[in-house]
Amino acid sequence: MSHPPSVTEVLSVSAADGTPLAVYRDTPVRPRRDGATVVLVHGASVTADLWRLHTRHLTGLGLGVLRYDQRAHGHTSRGRAPLTVEQLADDLHQIVTRLVPTGPLVLAGHSLGALVLQELTALHPQHLTRVRGMVLLSPTARGATVLPGRGPCAWLLAAGRSLAALTCAHAPRTVDLLRRRLPPRTPTASPHAPTGLPTGHRRAATASATPRPVISPPCGSPCATTSRATSPS
Numbered sequence: 001m002s003h004p005p006s007v008t009e010v011l012s013v014s015a016a017d018g019t020p021l022a023v024y025r026d027t028p029v030r031p032r033r034d035g036a037t038v039v040l041v042h043g044a045s046v047t048a049d050l051w052r053l054h055t056r057h058l059t060g061l062g063l064g065v066l067r068y069d070q071r072a073h074g075h076t077s078r079g080r081a082p083l084t085v086e087q088l089a090d091d092l093h094q095i096v097t098r099l100v101p102t103g104p105l106v107l108a109g110h111s112l113g114a115l116v117l118q119e120l121t122a123l124h125p126q127h128l129t130r131v132r133g134m135v136l137l138s139p140t141a142r143g144a145t146v147l148p149g150r151g152p153c154a155w156l157l158a159a160g161r162s163l164a165a166l167t168c169a170h171a172p173r174t175v176d177l178l179r180r181r182l183p184p185r186t187p188t189a190s191p192h193a194p195t196g197l198p199t200g201h202r203r204a205a206t207a208s209a210t211p212r213p214v215i216s217p218p219c220g221s222p223c224a225t226t227s228r229a230t231s232p233s
């Protein structure tokens with residue numbers, strides 16, 4: 001399905017602590033007159049590029065889209081301010097206030113982004129009068145717990161869930177770090193002289209792979225002469 005073209009602007013908005021926030025504003029070529037601006041907030045360990053397919057569909061409907069790289073993600077640095085949900089919500093407040101000061105809004109957030117949206121409405125309720133809708137994907141909430149109940153079994157189940165979540169989140173990076181720390185593989189000897197080695201090493205490798213005849217000692221019956229590969233003494 002083809003979508004009408006849109007224009008993407010790469011912008012920078014200064015946060016309260018001066019950190020430049022990388023923002024992307026997607027404007028449809030044929031915008032709707034009464035269309036709301038859709039603000040998309042990504043979760044942890046991803047960037048605003050998460051929404052690229054959603055953006056194409058939304059701008060095809062004539063809606064403007066505003067997405068950004070959260071602090072310490074993508075093209076936005078961590079900055080000097082503490083990395084808290086309150087700070088992330090204030091970053092979004094600065095973006096909305098400066099780039100979409102008027103008009104209706106539709107807010108959508110995934111995972112950490114959903115938590116940021118909840119914090120935004122709690123800390124800056126002035127935006128609520130403009131919000132037509134809010135979409136929370138895989139959200140969490142303050143005060144939520146992973147405990148399914150009380151007692152030792154509940155604690156063990158919660159610990160298992162948390163361990164599985166940490167493993168899924170950090171396993172790829174951990175495996176990559178371990179792979180980089182492993183020593184390089186040693187090339188195995190071959191019957192031919194390996195290339196890329198100094199002359200002395202090539203001679204030694206060739207000598208070690210050359211079969212040498214071994215004569216058996218005299219015996220009562222005719223003895224065969226065998227040939228086997230031996231390592232140089």
